[in-house]
Amino acid sequence: METRQKSVKLHYGWIVVLVTFLTLLVSAGVRSMPSTLIVPFQEEFGWSRGSISGVLSIGILLYGLVGPFSAALLQKFGIRRMVVTSLAVLAISLAITPMMTTLWQFELLWGLISGLATGMMANVLGVTVSGNWFVKRKGLVIGLLTASSATGQLLFLPMLAKITVEAGWRSAMYTVVGVIVLVIVIVAIWMRNHPFDLGLAPYGSTELVRPATINENAFVAPLLALRSALTNRSFWLLAGTFFFCGFSTNGLIGTHFIPAGHDHGISEVTSASLLALMGVFDLVGTTFSGWLSDRIDSRKLLFWYYGLRGLSLLILPYAFDEANPMLMIFTVFYGLDWIATVPPTVKLATKAFGNARTGMIFGWISVSHQLGASVAALGAGILRDVLGSYTVPFMAAGAVCLLAAFMSLSIPRNQVKV
Template identity: 50%
Template sequence: MNWVARRLNGRIHYGWVAVGVVFFVLLAAAGTRATPSVMMLPLEKQFGWSRGTISLAISINLALYGLAGPFAAAAMQRFGVRPTVLAAIATLAAGVGLSSMMTEPWQMVLVWGVMVGSATGVAALTLSATIVNRWFTTHRGLAMGILTASSATGQLVFLPLLASISERFGWRPVVFVVAAAVAVVLPLVAWLLPERPVDLSLRPIGEHADLPPAAVSPPKNPIKVAFSTLASASKTRDFWLLFFSFFVCGASTNGYVGTHLIAMCSDYGMTQVQGATLLAAMGIFDLFGTTLSGWLSDRFNARVLLFWYYGLRGLSLIYLPYAFGIDFFGLPLFAVFYGLDWIATVPPTVRLATDVYGKESAPIVFGWIVAGHQLGAAFAALGGGMLRSSLGSYTIATMISGGLCLVAAVTVLRINRANRSIGVAAT
C-alpha cells in the first residue's frame, strides 16, 4: 500500500484508491446477491420447487444481509476493516461454491439464506459508510454515490452473463462463475486497503491541515457497541423515520424488483435473458442516477431529494403492470425512470444519518437502518412470491410496493427537521 501511495506522489489522494478497492468488493457482493433471481426459474424447473419456497431462502438472505450490517460496522472498529472484509469475502466464495451441491430446499435456505446472506452483510452499505467517513471530510456524498452505484454495476456486469450461462448450461455453472468472481477481489483487499489515512501519513480528503489528527477510539466489544448504539438511536424519532423509509426502499428494490422482475417478465412471454437485460439496463441508468445523487446530496437538502426519489419510484412501480402492454416504449420508459432511482436514496440517507448522529456513530446507526432496508427486502421477496403463487400474477404486489413508496415520500420530509446533531454514544 505504501508503494502505491508513493507512486501516486500526491497526484491523487489515496482515499480514491480505497474507494476503488471497495467498489470492486461491493460489485462482487452485488453480483452474488443478484444471482438467485437468475436461478429461480431453473431451480423451479429442475427440482419442482415453488417460487414461494425459493423466495423464502432469498428473503432470509436479504434479512441477514441487513441484520449483519451494524455488527459488521462494529467489528470493523474492533478488528479492523481489512480483516473483517477478508473473512467475509472468503466465507462468501465458499458458500456460493458449496451451493452447487444442493438438492433440497433446506440446503438453499442454509447456504444462500444463512451463509451467503451473513457474508454479504459485511460487504454492504455499512462498509461504504465506514470508508467514506474515515477517508473523506468533503466530497462524502460523491464518494458514497460511487460506492452505492457499484450495486447497479454488479447487475450490469453479472446478470446478462449469468442468465445466458443458466439458459445454456444450467444453474450450477452460474454459481462457479460467481464464486470465482468473489475470490478475485481477495488480493485487492489484502494488498490495497489500509485501515485509515494516518497509516499512510495522510489526512482525510478535505480535512484542514491545522486540525489535530482525529483520535482513534480504543477497541471495544463489537456486539456491545452495536446494541448500545441501537439503544441510544432508537430513542429518537429520526431513527424510526429513517428506518421506515429504508424499509420501503429495500421492499421496492432488492426485495421485489431485484428478486422477481425476471420471473415477472417470463409471465409475459419474455425470455430469462430478456428479463436480465432489462435489469442490466436499469443498472446502467442507476450507475448515473446514484452517482449524481451523491453529488446532489453534497449540495441540496437531503429530505427534499428523498421526497422526489421515493415519489418517482412509487409512480414508476404503479406504471409497471401497464408497461408490459405498451409496445416499443413501455418497458424502456420504466427502465429509465426506475433505473435512475434504483438506489439513489442511499447517499442522502447516509448524509442525514451523519448529520443527526455524528461521524463516529453514523456507520453503526446506518447499519441498523440498513437492517430495516433488508427486512423490507425480505418482506417483499417472500410476499411477492406468495402473492404470485396464490393469485397467478404480480400485479397486486407491484401496486402495494408503489403505494409504500408514496407513503415514504411524505414521511422523509419529517427527518432531522431540527437540523441539529444529536450524537449517539458508542460505548
C-alpha cells in the same frame, strides 16, 4: 516544483474507494443472482416460488441484520481483514451450492451463510470507508460506492443469465466463485484500513486523525448505539422510509422482475438485460444523488425520489410486454431512482447522530431496509403462487413509496443540513 508535485499527487483514499467499489460490485453481483435462479430451481427441484422466495428473504434479512455489527467489526478488526474473511466465506458457500439437493441445504448455504457474508460488504462498508478516508466529497464517495451495486448488476446479470441458459446454473455459480477469488487477492494487496496507517490525513484535511476505537465489545457497541437511537424521531423516520425503499427495490424488483417477465413471455436473458440497463442508469442517478446531497436539503431529495419511484411502480403491471415502449421507459426511469435514496439518507443520519456513530446507526437503518426487502421477496412470491401474477405486489410497492415520500418531509428540520 516539489510543492506542486505534492498538490497533484493522488490521495490513497481514492485507491481505497476503487478497491471498495470493486468489492461492493462483486457482492452486489452475488446478491443479484437469485433472480436468475428462481425459474431454474423451479424446473430442476420442483420447489414453488413461495418456497424459493422464503429462502431468499432470509438471506436478504440477514444481509441487513449484519450491518450494524459489521460497522463495529470493521472499525475494531480493520477493513482489509474483515473483507478478505467475508469474501473467502462467500466463495466457499457458493462453491458448495451446486452440490445441494434439498431445500434445507439451499437455506443453509444461501439463506444463512451467503446472507451473513455479503452483509459484511453492504452499504455500511461504503459508509465506513468514506468516514475514515474523507472529510470533503463524502456525499460523492457514498454515491459512487452505493452505485457499485448497480454496476455489479450491470456486469453480472446478463452474463449469469446467459451462462445459466446455455450451460446451466452450476456453471454460473462456479464463474462467480472465480471472480471472488480474484477480488480477494486485490483486497489483500491494496486495501488499507485508515489514512493514519500510511501517515496521511483524510482527504480534504491536513490534520492526522487517529482511527476511532471501540472500547465496548464489537457485538455490544451496535446494541448501545441502537438504544440511544430509539429515542430519536429522525431514526424512526429514516428507518421507516428505508423499509419502504427495500420493499420496492431489491426485495421486489431485484428478486422478482425476471420471474415476472417470464410470466409475460419475456426470456430470462432479456429481463436480465433490462435489469442491467437499470444498473447503467442507477450508476448515473446514484452518483448524481451523492453530488446533490452535498448541496440540497436531503429531505426534499427523498421526497422526489420516493414519489417518482412510487408512480413508476404503479404503471409497471401495464408495461410488461417486450413490444411496449412503456417497459423501456420504466427501465430507464426506475434505474435512475433505484438506490439514489442512500446518499441523502446517510447525510441525514450523519447530521442527526454524528460521524463517529453514523456507521452503526446507518447499519440499523439498513436493517429496516432489508426487513422491507425480505417482506417483499417472500410476500410477492406467495402472492404470485396464490393470485397467478405480480400485479398486487407491484401496486402495493408503488403505494408505500408515495407514503415514504411524505414521511421524508416529516424529518425534523433542525436536524437537516441544507
